[in-house]
Structures are given as C-alpha cells and as structure tokens.
Amino acid sequence: MKRARIIYNPTSGRELFKKHLPDVLIQLEQAGYETSCHATTGAGDATKAARAAVERQFDLVIAAGGDGTIHEVVNGIASQEYRPKLGIIPVGTTNDFARAIAVPRTIEGACEVITTGEAVPIDIGCVMNEGKTRYFINIAGGGRLTELTYEVPSKLKTMLGQLAYYLKGIEMLPSIKATEARIEYDGKVYEGEIMLFLVSLTNSVGGFEKLAPDSSLNDGMFDLIILKKTNLAEFIRIVTLASRGEHINDPNLIYTKANRIKVTAPNNMQLNLDGEYGGLLPGEFVNLYRHLEVFVPKEKAEQMRAGF
C-alpha cells in the first residue's frame, strides 16, 4: 500500500472540504493508498506538516485548499532531497494552479486525477529575499494591486468567493500609484516606474486564465509581465483587456520569458507569492527546472509531453 498524507486548510474558500473527507478517504483507499490527514491550524502550519510528511517518507502529499495552502505545502517539500509526489484538491477561492494544470474544481474530480492521472515533473520558482529562500508554484508579483490578495480577510472570501478580491481591487484602484523599480532579466534591464510586475510559472493569475498565455509548466522559464506607469483609466482598460487575454500587445506592457530575474525597488516593494505575503524586495528569482512531480489528468500529461 502506498501512503498518502492529506494536508487541508479548513478555512480555505467556502470551507466545504471537511464534510467530503470520508468519501475522499474511500476513493484513495480503493486506489491503493493508505491515507492520513492533517488539518492546518494557522499560517505556516501546512509547511510544517509537509516537512513532516517528507521526513516520514510519504509517497504522496495532497494539498487540499487554495493557492496559499499549495504554496505552503510546496515550501515544506521543495528544499528537500526526497520529494513526495504532489496531488491537488482545489477547495480554495481562486485556485489558479488547479486551473493551470487542468485539475477540475470538484472534490471528486480532483481525486480522480490523483487516482487515475499521471505525475508529471513541473518547474517551480525559488526567490531569495530578506536573506531567506522561499518557493512558489504559480505566481510572484509586486506593485500595489498585488497586495490586495493578502489584504482580503478569509471570512469575506468564504462569503463572496472571488468577488471579494474584485471588490478589494476596485476599492484600491483610485489609490494605486506607480513605483520605481529596476528589473534585470537574462541580461536585459528595465528601469522605471511600474504599476506591477508578475513572474509567472503558469498562464493563470488571479483567475485571469490568459494572463500569461505563452507560459509552459515545464520549459524552465518564467513568464515576466511588467506593466509600466499608466493613469487610472488606462489601468482599468488594461485590466479589462487582461480578463479577456487581449492585453499582451499593449504598449504599456513588457511580456517576455526569463529563467533568472532580479528585482530591486528603492522603497521596499512587498512581494506576493501565490497570493500570500512573501516579504519585501529586493529579490532574485530562479526557475527550478522540473523540480516537483504533480498529478495532472492524462490528457494534460500528453499535451505537456507534446510540448504545448
């Protein structure tokens, strides 16, 4: 019997996972997994639980929650020699990473992917800032707007779901100002005022599933988006274009690929990692090529092998 460890965040999303737990355990048992669970107790707890699962040599770690829970689980595994396979049960608010790897956002469907899908190697990101090394699996970003995701209280997300983010985003809009930044990427440099920058591993950021349309899960490259200083009207126009994936050719945008990116900002810009607070810049981002194995649907695994 293979051994699986479910690490679930009872406060993620609409807080519905707990009552489905018995069915999930049966589904995994039937697929040959002896499964145990850990409910997270607060910030950082999922990282500790994932580290314990590595030490106890579990074959599979399942992150049941939103992108923040997956983020914390990845930070418990990524630095270790032995890295269990990763399964996702997306019961969070936005679930960007699940969208990017085509894991359905139903609990039963997500379990199906774990029991009948395929574990494929994917790139993850590593960032060195504040003298620490942190990992991220979907997105890293900076600029006032990106701070909204960790300013939205959990209760509001439970009640309103993703709308909570949009309300916060719209509330913040009038006060959003450009910030001076210097971004070096694979030998090139951008220096100037920006609204935000995003270092993405997948196409789906903040529920915008075409924000980084050319990204690949296993090419060893980040997609880098820099949005230069704009006025409010232009900013809203670009966000609206971004929601349809039509922002890429906008003259205010730099959209390129790089596997090493250095960001410095004179007035300590905050860093968003997978929707969570990731400390202050300056920071250096490095792409870790095919560093983790994650379960994806069979057809997604075929697509990735075919290289698109």
Ligand SMILES: CCCCCCCCCCCCCCCC(=O)OC[C@H](COP(=O)(O)O)OC(=O)CCCCCCCCCCCCCCC
């Ligand atoms: C389309 C409406 C237009 C009207 C104007 C609206 C302005 C408000 C802006 C909307 C912001 C919503 C962000 C949702 C964040 C979220 O779900 O975030 C949730 C995820 C975490 O997911 P979980 O909820 O699963 O934990 O966090 C992240 O994705 C972190 C990065 C957030 C970056 C947000 C800001 C950039 C995204 C959109 C702007 C694009 C600008 C153009 C760039 C090319």
Ligand SMILES: Nc1ncnc2c1ncn2[C@@H]1O[C@H](COP(=O)(O)OP(=O)(O)O)[C@@H](O)[C@H]1O
């Ligand atoms: N028991 C808990 N009580 C409160 N917060 C928690 C608990 N367990 C985890 N968290 C925190 O919940 C936050 C959101 O997790 P996430 O999975 O991203 O949910 P959502 O998709 O709703 O944002 C993370 O910052 C995590 O540290």
Ligand SMILES: [Mg+2]
């Ligand atoms: Mg979150």
